[in-house]
Structure formats: C-alpha cells, structure tokens
Amino acid sequence: MNSILEVKGLKKYFPIRGGILGKAQGYVKAVDDLSFFLQKGETLGIVGESGCGKSTAGRTILGLMEPTEGEVLFQGQNIFTLKGDALRKIRREMQIIFQDPYASLNPRMTIGSILEEPLKIHKLASAVQRVQQVKELLEIVGLTDQHYDRYPHEFSGGQRQRIGIARALITKPKLIIADEPVSALDVSVQSQILNLMKDLQAQFQLTFMFISHDLSVVRHISDRVGVMYLGRMVELAPKKMFYENPMHPYSQALLSAVPHPNPREKRERIILSDDVPSPANPPTGCAFHTRCHACMEICKTERPILKQTSDEHWIACHIY
Secondary structure, three states, X not given: OOEEEEEEXXXXXXXXXXXXXXXXXXXXXEEEEEEXXXXXXXXXXXXXXXXXXXXXXXXXXXXXXXOOEEEEXXXXXXXXXXXXXXXXXXXXXXXXXXXXXXXXXXXXXXXXHHHHHHHHHOOOOOHHHHHHHHHHHHHHOOOOHHHOOOOHHHOOHHHHHHHHHHHHHOOOOOEEEEEOOOOOOOHHHHHHHHHHHHHHHHHHOOEEEEEOOOHHHHHHHOOEEEXXXXXXXXXXXXXXXXXXXXXXXXXXXXXXXXXXXOOOOOOOOOOOOOOOOOOOOOOOOOOOOOOOOOOOHHHHHOOOOOEEOOOOOEEOOOXX
8 A cells, every 4th residue: 555644543622711720621522533544646535514623634634733642644754743844844745725715815915925935935946946936837727927926816716726726736745635625616616626636636646635525526536535524534435436335324314415417316315313413522432323323222332443344445333
C-alpha cells in the first residue's frame, strides 16, 4: 500500500467552560478516534451530515488546530512531533482549499500579492521568479495574467475559488485538503471547478482529501468514499462499491436521500428518526444507535470498531 497520509486515533475535543474560574465542565468531541489512510494520487471523499467533524478533521490533520490525541503520518512522519523548519517544510507540501471563496481571500491584497505570499514565506523564488510563476499559474487555473493586479472584490465566486486553488498549488504540494470547495457556488460553476481539480490532479500528480456533504459531487470526483458520523469513520470503501452496495445503515440512509435522475424509478427512502445527538454528549456504544432502524442491544453498550469486511471495504457496525 502506497500511503501518503495515515491518520491514527485522531481526537479533537473542545472544552466547555463555565463557572467563575472558567474551568472545563465537559468537552465537545468534534473528532473522536478517527483513523484512515490516503493513497498517493487518489481522491478520498469524506461525507456526512453537518456537524459530523469533517472540516475539523481536515484542519487538525493539517496542523491548523491542536490535536487532543492521535497521530497524523505524512509520508511516514508524524507532523504533530515536528517543530520549526521541519514543520514549515512539511506544511509546504500539505495545503488547503477553503469553503468560502469570499472570506478566504484578503480584500486588501491584490491577487498577485496573495499568490506570491507563500513563495515569500517559504523562500522558494526570487521576486522576478515569483511574478512569473504566479502569472503562469493564473493561466493554468483558467484566469489570465491581467488579473494579477486586481483585488478579490472584482471577481465572481467561481473566479475567487480558482484563485484559492492557485494559492493551494503555488508551493507545489503533494496533498491538498479541499473543504467543501464548491458548496458556495452555482451548479454550473461547480462542475467547472470539479473538472479543473481533476485536470490539475493529473497534471501535478496531486492527492486530494475532498470534504463534502453532497454525495453527487463526491461521486463525480472521488476514488474512495469515507462516511463520518459524530467524529468517527463508520464506512470506508471504493466509490463503485460504496454507491452500489452501502453497508452501514447510516450510509444507506444518506444515499437514499440523493435525488435520482429518473423520477419514475421508485426507491425506498430511509427516514432517520430523531436529530443528530450532541457531540458534547454522544450516545454510549454505537453513536448511531439512537437513529438506526437495525439497532440491537449490543449497539447500545459496545462501540463497534472499524474493521475490514473485504479487500477494500471497511465498516464500523455490529451487523457485520
């Protein structure tokens, strides 16, 4: 297995403070014992309802948030143990595309300055080389060198996201975490950005972790799909296997809600009971048991581990 990224037992808890002294009275378990791997050159789609911990996981993996527990191995190195120059060097190879193309760009900086900044920080090029590289990259992502001196407010949402993609690419990374990169865009623009990302992946030999709540988008771009629920991975499988034969009851419910291209074809819709439990007080045993139609007694007391049921299919469920 040629893994570029391995996540082992990752946890990210946020303290709930109260009282006069502001002591922690509990914790929001945004990411709770998350484990998976990412193979070089693939796109892993991470899906789940809002609040399941997808974005927090992505930011913690990049080191943008301090982990509570666990390891993240990038090319065999645990990034949480690195400091100084070693950490800066490895961060150059791990980049992020943010969800909001409007808030993620500094409105006071020109596009040229925004894209040159990572090159300055990492001392990757001279002043002349920086300008040349930025203008070349603008062409690659579907803009022109005439956009170099313009400001973010002069661009549409789709154009801003192209700039965000260019910023992620400027340091020539090996891994990019895309956090809901098309959710704020029109449907027609979404397809353009997704196709651009696929083209760039082939051109620059990139590895993507693609976070989204839209299963149709994930189907278009991903090689494998991971399903998260309350901070944990409940299913991980190749795309074809996942969409044709989802095994976890939560995955089955998510897929049953996806609009079908043929409205005359009847499909059984699985309606989940109750709301998503609070990550500050998750259920004992299987976190999904309070909403699961196939719940058994063991589900209420014993937490299922993520186990391999076939060559590439992993599932955390007592049914299997």
